[in-house]
Each structure stands twice: as C-alpha cells, then as structure tokens.
Amino acid sequence: MKKVLEPNNAVYLLPAVLVTCCNSSGKDNIITIAWTTNICRKPPCLGIVISGEKYSATMIKDTKEFVLNIPGAEYLKEVDICGETHGDEVNKFELANFTKEDAVLVKPKLIKECPINMECKVKDIIVIEGSHLFIGEVLKVHMDENLFDESGKINYLKLNPVLYGDKSYWSIRGKIGDRGFSQKM
Numbered sequence: 001m002k003k004v005l006e007p008n009n010a011v012y013l014l015p016a017v018l019v020t021c022c023n024s025s026g027k028d029n030i031i032t033i034a035w036t037t038n039i040c041r042k043p044p045c046l047g048i049v050i051s052g053e054k055y056s057a058t059m060i061k062d063t064k065e066f067v068l069n070i071p072g073a074e075y076l077k078e079v080d081i082c083g084e085t086h087g088d089e090v091n092k093f094e095l096a097n098f099t100k101e102d103a104v105l106v107k108p109k110l111i112k113e114c115p116i117n118m119e120c121k122v123k124d125i126i127v128i129e130g131s132h133l134f135i136g137e138v139l140k141v142h143m144d145e146n147l148f149d150e151s152g153k154i155n156y157l158k159l160n161p162v163l164y165g166d167k168s169y170w171s172i173r174g175k176i177g178d179r180g181f182s183q184k185m
C-alpha cells in the first residue's frame with residue numbers, strides 16, 4: 001500500500017552544483033543549487049532553478065550567462081558555505097577558498113577545484129510562482145581527465161558528486177551531512 005502525501009518535490013536525489021555568475025560590472029558570485037537538470041541534447045541545454053529574486057538570479061538575468069560547476073563530495077563544506085551565505089554580503093570565492101579560472105566563452109568564472117565546469121548562455125527564463133527556471137545552452141564543457149575510464153567514458157564514482165534531498169547531503173555511497181552544518185562549526 002502506498003502512503004498518500006500532500007504535494008511536494010519527491011524527485012530525489014538531485015545533484016548539488018555550484019553556479020557561478022557575475023554582473024555586467026564583473027562582480028562574481030557562487031550559488032549552491034540542487035534544482036538542475038538536462039533539458040535537451042541538440043543543442044545541449046540544461047536548466048537551473050533559483051527561487052525568488054536572489055542575488056544570483058539578478059546577475060544571471062543581467063548578463064544572460066552562468067557556469068555550472070560540479071563539485072566532488074570532498075568539497076561538501078564549501079558547497080554548504082556557498083548555499084548558506086549571501087553573495088551580496090561576502091565574497092564566496094574567498095570564503096570557500098575557491099580558485100577562479102577564466103572561462104573560454106562566458107564572463108562568469110570557472111571554479112578550478114570542481115572537476116566539471118559547463119559554460120552556459122541563457123536561452124530562456126521561465127518564471128513559475130516566483131521561481132526562475134534558467135535554460136542555458138551549454139557552450140563549452142571542461143572536465144578533469146582523471147574522471148574518464150580506460151574506454152573514454154565518465155566514471156561517476158571517480159567524480160563522487162554531492163547529491164541533495166530533504167535538506168541533507170549525500171554521496172553515491174550514503175548520507176554525508178545536513179544542510180547548514182558549516183554555519184554551526
């Protein structure tokens with residue numbers, strides 16, 4: 001027998017990614033997002049959702065660009081820091097001790113410590129009840145060579161991504177923390 005629940009977001013677990021963005025003046029920011037997905041293959045597009053009028057949403061609307069950076073679980077604390085602090089109040093690159101790298105085609109910076117970085121240009125913005133779905137065309141993908149197996153395919157166990165669901169962080173191997181833990185240290 002199934003339990004009947006009130007409507008909720010029960011599609012778990014989702015990747016926790018770090019989205020870098022900047023405004024037209026070049027001021028950088030990082031936002032942690034768990035609501036991201038592939039949208040289509042040709043052209044390759046992905047979607048990220050930012051709720052409300054967050055600082056990062058205004059930056060992405062301004063420049064129509066962002067970089068999706070996929071961190072490994074060894075950066076869990078930094079992922080949490082970037083999700084629990086406000087970029088209009090602190091420099092998240094400095095706070096998380098991340099290294100900026102120039103992108104090839106967009107202004108927002110890559111996070112060097114992340115093994116996958118995807119440069120994106122906004123194709124569309126869909127507003128649903130105050131949340132913004134940014135659909136970004138993937139222009140370039142940067143990927144650490146050590147993520148590939150002998151046949152040239154990505155080995156996701158080598159990546160060990162951070163996953164997010166029900167206010168907790170997970171890896172492929174199990175639960176690794178709760179949202180907000182970095183603020184309690």
